[in-house]
Amino acid sequence: MNAALKNLIQNEPASKLRDWLALNPTVEVAEELSHLDSGDQALAFRLLRKDKAMAVFEALDTEHQRTLLEGLREERVRELVEALPADDRARLFDEMPAKVVARIQQGLSREERDATARLLGYPAGSAGRVMLPVVTTVSAEQTREEALARLSGQSERGGELAVLPVTDGSRRLLGTVSLADLVTAERGAVLSDLFTEDTYSVSAYEDQEAAARLIQEADLLALPVLDNENRLLGMITVDDAMEILESEATEDAYRSGGAEPIRRPYMAVTVFGLARSRAVWLLLLIVAAVLTVNVLEFFEDTLESMVVLALFIPLLIDTGGNAGSQAASAMIRALAVGEVRFADLPRILWREARVGVLLGAMLAAVGFPVASIFYGTDIGLIIALTLLFICLWASAIGGILPLVASKLRIDPAVFSAPVITTVADATGLIIYFLIATAVLSDDLAMALPMIGG
Amino acid sequence: MNAALKNLIQNEPASKLRDWLALNPTVEVAEELSHLDSGDQALAFRLLRKDKAMAVFEALDTEHQRTLLEGLREERVRELVEALPADDRARLFDEMPAKVVARIQQGLSREERDATARLLGYPAGSAGRVMLPVVTTVSAEQTREEALARLSGQSERGGELAVLPVTDGSRRLLGTVSLADLVTAERGAVLSDLFTEDTYSVSAYEDQEAAARLIQEADLLALPVLDNENRLLGMITVDDAMEILESEATEDAYRSGGAEPIRRPYMAVTVFGLARSRAVWLLLLIVAAVLTVNVLEFFEDTLESMVVLALFIPLLIDTGGNAGSQAASAMIRALAVGEVRFADLPRILWREARVGVLLGAMLAAVGFPVASIFYGTDIGLIIALTLLFICLWASAIGGILPLVASKLRIDPAVFSAPVITTVADATGLIIYFLIATAVLSDDLAMALPMIGG
Numbered sequence: 078m079n080a081a082l083k084n085l086i087q088n089e090p091a092s093k094l095r096d097w098l099a100l101n102p103t104v105e106v107a108e109e110l111s112h113l114d115s116g117d118q119a120l121a122f123r124l125l126r127k128d129k130a131m132a133v134f135e136a137l138d139t140e141h142q143r144t145l146l147e148g149l150r151e152e153r154v155r156e157l158v159e160a161l162p163a164d165d166r167a168r169l170f171d172e173m174p175a176k177v178v179a180r181i182q183q184g185l186s187r188e189e190r191d192a193t194a195r196l197l198g199y200p201a202g203s204a205g206r207v208m209l210p211v212v213t214t215v216s217a218e219q220t221r222e223e224a225l226a227r228l229s230g231q232s233e234r235g236g237e238l239a240v241l242p243v244t245d246g247s248r249r250l251l252g253t254v255s256l257a258d259l260v261t262a263e264r265g266a267v268l269s270d271l272f273t274e275d276t277y278s279v280s281a282y283e284d285q286e287a288a289a290r291l292i293q294e295a296d297l298l299a300l301p302v303l304d305n306e307n308r309l310l311g312m313i314t315v316d317d318a319m320e321i322l323e324s325e326a327t328e329d330a331y332r333s334g335g336a337e338p339i340r341r342p343y344m345a346v347t348v349f350g351l352a353r354s355r356a357v358w359l360l361l362l363i364v365a366a367v368l369t370v371n372v373l374e375f376f377e378d379t380l381e382s383m384v385v386l387a388l389f390i391p392l393l394i395d396t397g398g399n400a401g402s403q404a405a406s407a408m409i410r411a412l413a414v415g416e417v418r419f420a421d422l423p424r425i426l427w428r429e430a431r432v433g434v435l436l437g438a439m440l441a442a443v444g445f446p447v448a449s450i451f452y453g454t455d456i457g458l459i460i461a462l463t464l465l466f467i468c469l470w471a472s473a474i475g476g477i478l479p480l481v482a483s484k485l486r487i488d489p490a491v492f493s494a495p496v497i498t499t500v501a502d503a504t505g506l507i508i509y510f511l512i513a514t515a516v517l518s519d520d521l522a523m524a525l526p527m528i529g530g
Numbered sequence: 531m532n533a534a535l536k537n538l539i540q541n542e543p544a545s546k547l548r549d550w551l552a553l554n555p556t557v558e559v560a561e562e563l564s565h566l567d568s569g570d571q572a573l574a575f576r577l578l579r580k581d582k583a584m585a586v587f588e589a590l591d592t593e594h595q596r597t598l599l600e601g602l603r604e605e606r607v608r609e610l611v612e613a614l615p616a617d618d619r620a621r622l623f624d625e626m627p628a629k630v631v632a633r634i635q636q637g638l639s640r641e642e643r644d645a646t647a648r649l650l651g652y653p654a655g656s657a658g659r660v661m662l663p664v665v666t667t668v669s670a671e672q673t674r675e676e677a678l679a680r681l682s683g684q685s686e687r688g689g690e691l692a693v694l695p696v697t698d699g700s701r702r703l704l705g706t707v708s709l710a711d712l713v714t715a716e717r718g719a720v721l722s723d724l725f726t727e728d729t730y731s732v733s734a735y736e737d738q739e740a741a742a743r744l745i746q747e748a749d750l751l752a753l754p755v756l757d758n759e760n761r762l763l764g765m766i767t768v769d770d771a772m773e774i775l776e777s778e779a780t781e782d783a784y785r786s787g788g789a790e791p792i793r794r795p796y797m798a799v800t801v802f803g804l805a806r807s808r809a810v811w812l813l814l815l816i817v818a819a820v821l822t823v824n825v826l827e828f829f830e831d832t833l834e835s836m837v838v839l840a841l842f843i844p845l846l847i848d849t850g851g852n853a854g855s856q857a858a859s860a861m862i863r864a865l866a867v868g869e870v871r872f873a874d875l876p877r878i879l880w881r882e883a884r885v886g887v888l889l890g891a892m893l894a895a896v897g898f899p900v901a902s903i904f905y906g907t908d909i910g911l912i913i914a915l916t917l918l919f920i921c922l923w924a925s926a927i928g929g930i931l932p933l934v935a936s937k938l939r940i941d942p943a944v945f946s947a948p949v950i951t952t953v954a955d956a957t958g959l960i961i962y963f964l965i966a967t968a969v970l971s972d973d974l975a976m977a978l979p980m981i982g983g
Contacts, residue, residue, distance in 0.1 A: 261691065348888065359892075363897075377841070399948040403811070407784060411797075436809060494855060
């Protein structure tokens with residue numbers, strides 16, 4: 078089955094391609110489409126039956142929707158975009174050039190255009206931007222049977238209906254009732270006895286990631302979105318929450334490698350696009366790495382008289398970088414899921430310092446005998462002590478820098494392994510040469526003031 | 531509000547603590563509890579009203595549930611565990627020592643014990659392990675009104691009821707109908723006209739991550755789980771899917787820093803536990819880094835006659851490691867969300883090689899003049915060429931190694947930034963010294979056979 082569609086397009090008659098598209102389920106077709114480039118996507122897409130094409134289009138991620146649209150005629154684009162729910166459409170528009178959006182908007186029906194415009198009126202990244210605006214509500218006085226009778230014949234997208242908001246006469250939110258609770262209630266039950274008053278809601282201006290995480294943590298199927306007067310504006314559904322958290326995780330994954338996130342599928346980005354997303358960080362990091370050249374220049378005399386010290390530079394700075402990355406990645410994740418906060422900084426520093434000492438002591442215990450055998454006990458001692466102090470130092474800064482970033486409202490994920498490595502390297506080299514100078518100096522007392530400085 | 535609970539516990543009378551716990555919503559309480567250590571958690575938990583305590587317990591992650599239980603009396607533990615849905619209970623048991631599980635199991639009612647035992651009969655990580663076993667079904671001949679009448683008075687957990695499985699007389703799955711579609715259908719509509727036949731389902735033995743991703747991609751509220759004869763065993767709900775994907779993302783985050791994932795909240799792990807999760811990788815990486823010592827030893831004569839070459843070692847290997855990490859993190863993420871496959875390897879190699887050349891050329895263009903001014907054009911040329919080839923090489927292996935891992939059924943995330951860095955370092959040094967030897971040799975022709983070898 079794998080790569081089947083690509084093969085069909087390249088080697089088989091169109092009739093076979095059409096049959097494959099008709100026979101396979103929507104998600105399978107969407108999945109296969111997403112592996113094609115824009116041109117092939119459009120080719121295959123044109124052979125789908127109209128209703129299935131709509132379903133496949135809806136099943137694609139926002140990023141893949143955008144790639145596909147690039148290969149289609151404007152008329153077709155308008156049709157597909159019109160059929161999308163308003164929240165998905167707003168998200169798609171966010172990803173497209175403003176000019177294209179304006180042209181598509183003009184082609185939409187007045188009602189759909191207004192619905193999208195309302196969503197786009199909220200700031201990017203806000204809860205209002207991703208809510209489903211028109212929502213069926215029920216009132217607290219209705220009985221199970223009255224509510225069910227009123228719902229019959231209403232055709233709305235299923236997702237948000239898994240939870241019904243209960244409102245008063247002026248659309249103020251009183252609570253929510255799940256369809257499941259409504260349906261399984263005893264005959265004649267009144268909604269005021271069924272609905273949950275202690276319900277969650279967010280303001281339209283709240284961060285959409287916070288809303289998505291609330292949906293996840295409270296196991297909600299939909300979350301009401303309110304205006305400043307507690308009036309219901311819409312609902313964020315659980316499938317939107319999953320997509321928000323997913324793209325957040327993708328962002329973090331890119332950052333963890335020291336690159337800017339790309340908001341498109343890997344295969345859909347040009348080579349130039351990929352290079353651009355990495356160039357800035359790579360340049361910044363190399364500028365920071367010039368510090369290591371300066372440190373080594375400062376110790377060039379020591380290095381010249383003991384070239385053997387140069388042999389261990391990569392090993393020692395790698396180890397420091399690794400210990401720092403381990404601490405930073407644990408901390409970035411703990412911050413992302415809300416397990417730690419800035420106020421925990423002292424406890425985290427103390428924890429990571431101890432972890433660093435444990436790890437450093439372990440490495441020193443292995444490194445001392447091995448290095449002593451091959452290079453003598455002086456070198457063995459230098460390596461062992463450096464490993465100990467580098468692990469301590471790197472774990473501590475790896476644990477703390479993401480916390481500091483979060484306090485400064487910078488994404489903690491920018492303190493990725495590459496960034497931590499580069500930061501730890503220059504300082505690690507200083508540690509190394511200070512220890513080397515101290516150990517190699519016959520008169521230890523002479524070296525001590527240097528360490529203190 | 532932040533850190534409010536910790537402060538209350540330490541500084542305020544118990545009555546204030548009790549009021550805070552009663553007034554704040556369930557998720558808020560659960561959130562605050564998860565920042566406390568096991569002892570304080572138990573203290574606060576005991577002051578919750580019984581029904582709220584149950585709700586808070588359910589709202590906690592599996593990891594936090596486990597931490598909390600460690601501080602409670604056995605009688606209380608049994609009560610809380612009994613009230614959990616069977617799927618959540620099975621997941622909790624997965625995380626607890628077998629002895630404790632056996633003791634708790636004995637205290638459960640026969641029915642609950644059987645339900646859990648059935649789930650635990652499926653392999654760890656399988657879909658069967660996380661499904662909700664008992665599910666209300668409807669049959670295709672029923673009308674909207676008949677189905678609604680039958681559902682009235684049935685009390686089951688709400689989540690799975692958002693979607694009803696349609697089965698035949700022998701529990702074979704015919705399709706599914708969402709409660710929303712059922713409720714909004716016209717009066718008298720027959721289910722056979724309402725339900726979707728082209729429905730998704732998984733086998734109980736399928737990987738639970740694949741099931742969760744299907745739920746996400748197809749925007750499902752629940753996914754039927756079947757036995758080998760297509761009979762319905764249970765449903766996986768969207769909230770379970772979110773938790774599965776979340777813990778998968780956490781695993782990847784730890785791996786990305788070069789550590790083994792810890793299955794507990796950061797603050798709940800002991801310092802020894804943290805050190806253990808990092809020690810193996812740190813040791814493996816330092817053993818691999820010994821290669822860099824060997825490479826440098828091989829070139830020790832060159833290094834001795836030109837100590838200035840040592841100054842650039844950290845900068846050059848950092849850059850290689852960074853370029854490799856950037857490529858690897860993009861690839862690990864693309865694999866995780868199913869955007870690329872092993873069959874794409876040649877295309878990815880070609881893409882990453884070009885990205886590497888672009889990035890390397892950019893860095894060389896900056897590096898050549900700067901290094902030439904301070905250290906002469908020979909060094910400038912060496913640095914520039916090394917940057918170019920190191921970026922090419924590191925991007926290529928960073929892009930490919932995760933793909934190879936996935937082919938070998940190893941988690942691609944093990945090719946984290948630290949691992950890529952270490953792999954790229956030894957090879958990067960070889961590139962550096964070969965280029966240095968070639969450039970510094972008066973007779974370029976003499977050096978060429980060395981590069982070839």
